[in-house]
Amino acid sequence: MSVTETLLSKIIDANDVPALDRFAITADMFQTQTEREAHDFIRKYSAENRGQSPSYATLVSNVPDFTYIPAVTDSYEYLARKLKETYGKRAVADYFESGEINARFQDVGKTLTLDDFVGVLTAKLEEIRVRASVRNVIGIDVKAGAAKFLAEYQARAAGLSSRIWASKFPSVNEALGGGYYSSNMYVVYARSGRGKSILTMEEAIEFAFQGAFVLVWALEMGWFEWMARFFSSVSARDGMTTATVDGIDYTAGFNNRDLQAARLDAEYEAAFTQFITEVNEIVPGRIILRSTDEEGFTERNLAGLCADIIETKADVVIVDPFYYLDYEANTSKTAGGDAAATSRKLRIMTGALGVLTLAITQADEDASEKNEDGVRELKPPKRSEVKKTKALLEDAAALIGIDTLAHEGRGVIEIGKGRSGGEDTRIEIVYLPNWGIVREPDHTDQAAQFSGTF
Structure with a gap:
């Protein structure tokens, strides 16, 4: 026996x-x-x-x-x-x-x-x-836990526990109560092709600049494209090039399309080759990328994600997109129950492992987003437009909606739900991802935008 x-x-x-x-x-x-x-x-x-x-x-x-x-x-x-x-x-x-x-x-x-x-x-x-350990105590006696709370408060104040990872966008930090909190799941959503992967990548890079270990499950993007965008964004922070768009000069990075097509001119190629040798010193943290075209990357379920988090000791996890995960079994036998179960388990796993999770999903298309002249205006999706599973809406600490007009170089972020406040906050951004530029506008941008109008 x-x-x-x-x-x-x-x-x-x-x-x-x-x-x-x-x-x-x-x-x-x-x-x-x-x-x-x-x-x-x-x-x-x-x-x-x-x-x-x-x-x-x-x-x-x-x-x-x-x-x-x-x-x-x-x-x-x-x-x-x-x-x-x-x-x-x-x-x-x-x-x-x-x-x-x-x-x-x-x-x-x-x-x-x-x-x-x-x-x-x-x-x-x-x-x-x-x-191999077995817990002897279930939960925390709240009234008797004052000393435990004070110790955790002091650890957080010293940056030793429950990290808050700052967004690249200062207004997002303000809306979310300081930034993204570990042990929480945040959902980024947008209609197809509006930049949700790019914005989330920018956040991942920002976390790495803060020293985070970031695990990226890029289930839709190949490794070469992801890394080209990474190098373009990081080089933009160092002002490796200057881009002139609609008469405005921007401090920019290497051209993403030229990197992907391997067609940098000789001068830029030499500069890029040098930049590659220095990137480890430029970025303090680490990013581990698992891409859709990674050989042998076939187990794309929560068990595999959990194993990767434990193995890498990741601080931050990016799931891009959520709906390309292998869903959990639909034990509820209801429509969408498999996606809902996966969302719920991802939220539980996020808390249990103490990581920050950013999960990307789509928003429903909106036939009314163009005016009667056929011109599309910036119109970030509402919380009711979360696609694939509404469980993500319930499980997320915040919903971050995005819309962009790439040809105009601008976009908008809108907080659709915020457990710590900030709901309906709207944030204008400069959106020129081909040059690694995705950020809130600064005074120079604003001055150039309105130059010659008086």
Whole structure:
């Protein structure tokens, strides 16, 4: 009789499949193939049957080698602790036997310092310790938690906890109460082709300039295009070139279209080659890009995203777009239930991992956005126009609507929902992404715009 079979038997008797999540129990914690198959079947059955667990007869008929144990009286805490202790010992043993420690140690003095080596070793063991632990206390006693609150307040004030990541757009920071807060999900939405990916990329780059580790799941854009836009934007911050648009001179970056087409002229190509060698020093943080054309990038579900966040220790996560994720099972059996379940789980995962998530989605098209002369005016989408799933509207800390007129070099950001205020705030922006220029206008822009009108 194994502790695993005892635990799983208790779960199906109590019809309590959520206990697996309450105690953070995953398939890799089970030692035998039979145990893993039983765990996987229980989860699959629950997902397909509105959260119900299978009967012991159904489980045994599908996993014949599983031994059902009736009337288990041991507590979940005891059984989970015994399971995780065994898993933790096995994980530590596997780590020491993998050869990874020796391989890393050989790099000390070459690509690693001794501190780096100890840090890697400590971090791995800490990861195993956390996964093998069982919580003894549920939640926080609010009245008794004053000391805990004060400690967290002081940590936040010192920038050591619950980071606030500033937007590239000062007015967005003001509208959102200081910026984007870790452990929250924000939704960026726009009609097709209006710049939602570009604006979110600009935010990702801004976070990296603040030292963040940013994980980008670009599910619609290839790596070469994404990186061309990245280099154009970063070089614009350094004023690598000057662009003249409609008689106005802008401090600009390398031309994005020329980068994508590999047709920079000789002078700019030489400057770009030099710039590439310096970009690591220019950007303090890191961006890890997973693009739609990455070889082997086929598991595009929340489990894969979670694994990437843990592996990279990301501070910020960009999902572009949300609707290209592999959705969770539609256990509610309602229209759009799979997207809603995915949104809900993404929000929960964001909080559990303490990251900032920006999820991109589309807005419904609007046939009335052109006037009677056929001219389209800037008209950011309303919250009711969130497409694909309305659950994103409910799960987001803020909805950030976008519209742009690229041929006029301008755009607008509008806060459609703000949990911390700012709803209906409208922010005008300069929108010249081909030159890496996406920002709020400065005094020079405004003066040039109105020059010669008096």
